[in-house]
Amino acid sequence: MDSNQTQWASKAWHLLSLLRAQSPLIQCITNFVSMDIVANTLLSAGASPAMIHAVQELPDFTPRAAALCVNVGTLTPSWLPAMKAAAQICNTLRTPWVLDPVAASASSFRFEACQELLRLRPTVVRGNASEIIALASAEPHANASKGADSVHDSMDAVEAAKLLAQTSGAVVAVSGATDIVTDGNRVVGALNGVAMMQKITATGCSVTALIAAFVAVDKSHALDATVSALAVFGVAGELGMKMAKGPASLRMHLIDALYGLDEAALNSHVNITSLC
Ligand SMILES: Nc1ncnc2c1ncn2[C@@H]1O[C@H](COP(=O)(O)OP(=O)(O)OP(=O)(O)O)[C@@H](O)[C@H]1O
Numbered sequence: 422m423d424s425n426q427t428q429w430a431s432k433a434w435h436l437l438s439l440l441r442a443q444s445p446l447i448q449c450i451t452n453f454v455s456m457d458i459v460a461n462t463l464l465s466a467g468a469s470p471a472m473i474h475a476v477q478e479l480p481d482f483t484p485r486a487a488a489l490c491v492n493v494g495t496l497t498p499s500w501l502p503a504m505k506a507a508a509q510i511c512n513t514l515r516t517p518w519v520l521d522p523v524a525a526s527a528s529s530f531r532f533e534a535c536q537e538l539l540r541l542r543p544t545v546v547r548g549n550a551s552e553i554i555a556l557a558s559a560e561p562h563a564n565a566s567k568g569a570d571s572v573h574d575s576m577d578a579v580e581a582a583k584l585l586a587q588t589s590g591a592v593v594a595v596s597g598a599t600d601i602v603t604d605g606n607r608v609v610g611a612l613n614g615v616a617m618m619q620k621i622t623a624t625g626c627s628v629t630a631l632i633a634a635f636v637a638v639d640k641s642h643a644l645d646a647t648v649s650a651l652a653v654f655g656v657a658g659e660l661g662m663k664m665a666k667g668p669a670s671l672r673m674h675l676i677d678a679l680y681g682l683d684e685a686a687l688n689s690h691v692n693i694t695s696l697c
């Protein structure tokens with residue numbers, strides 16, 4: 422193992438240990454499909470999730486959160502004001518917040534909502550390749566996706582991710598066979614994970630929430646925290662896959678593996694590489 426890999430593995434372990442020690446409160450305004458797996462992912466990693474989205478509750482609650490995760494998966498007009506208000510509270514308090522632009526190109530309404538949220542300067546944006554390609558382009562339907570699923574490889578989205586990072590000021594992560602993370606300058610790839618993770622709904626939503634938890638414990642290094650979260654989730658997928666018979670049992674074993682992850686497993690599995 423080269424020294425770079427050793428450093429990444431030790432960074433990922435350090436952040437996971439901090440997360441377990443601090444158990445940061447993560448507010449999630451997320452879609453109906455994902456609520457259960459997102460909350461269970463955060464709990465198994467050591468964070469404390471709360472799915473709170475009524476606009477009336479935000480002034481009391483959002484200031485208590487260590488990070489916010491906003492996910493537009495089942496967006497309706499009534500949810501958007503809460504997403505924006507929570508993001509604004511986070512910005513005022515310098516609390517990190519993370520955006521998951523699910524199916525960004527599905528409709529003009531959703532595309533415009535994502536652009537409005539981007540203008541509120543998320544700390545991190547994590548999407549699949551089709552979502553990031555769509556967001557980086559000017560037109561909502563210029564680059565189709567298949568609803569919530571990607572029709573592109575993550576490596577096809579490297580330039581779009583860099584552009585989106587430069588225009589939005591966010592760290593941008595593209596999930597896929599190689600998870601790509603960029604701040605518009607550095608580009609890092611995390612190669613952990615198994616293809617079967619795509620066959621469980623909302624694993625992408627879950628890793629976005631996990632990124633929020635990692636950024637909560639290392640606010641000043643959002644890129645490193647994002648890479649670490651993606652690698653940790655991917656390693657949990659690899660370990661879980663050893664016991665799984667298909668997507669349903671992988672869902673269970675991935676959550677168990679995340680809960681039980683130790684330093685030795687990260688040292689032997691973390692696979693992160695600099696792409697430029
Ligand atoms: N081909 C692959 N090989 C290994 N891991 C993968 C592969 N494709 C996706 N993953 C992993 O699966 C997880 C979910 O990524 P995916 O790109 O499927 O998200 P998504 O499309 O946003 O999912 P959802 O919208 O259902 O939440 C990530 O942790 C990613 O690294």
Ligand SMILES: Cc1ncsc1CCO
Pocket residue numbers: 452454455494495523569622623625626
């Ligand atoms: C399937 C699906 N549809 C809207 S949100 C969601 C969960 C994965 O993003």
Ligand SMILES: [Mg+2]
Pocket residue numbers: 521523524548549569625626
């Ligand atoms: Mg998604």
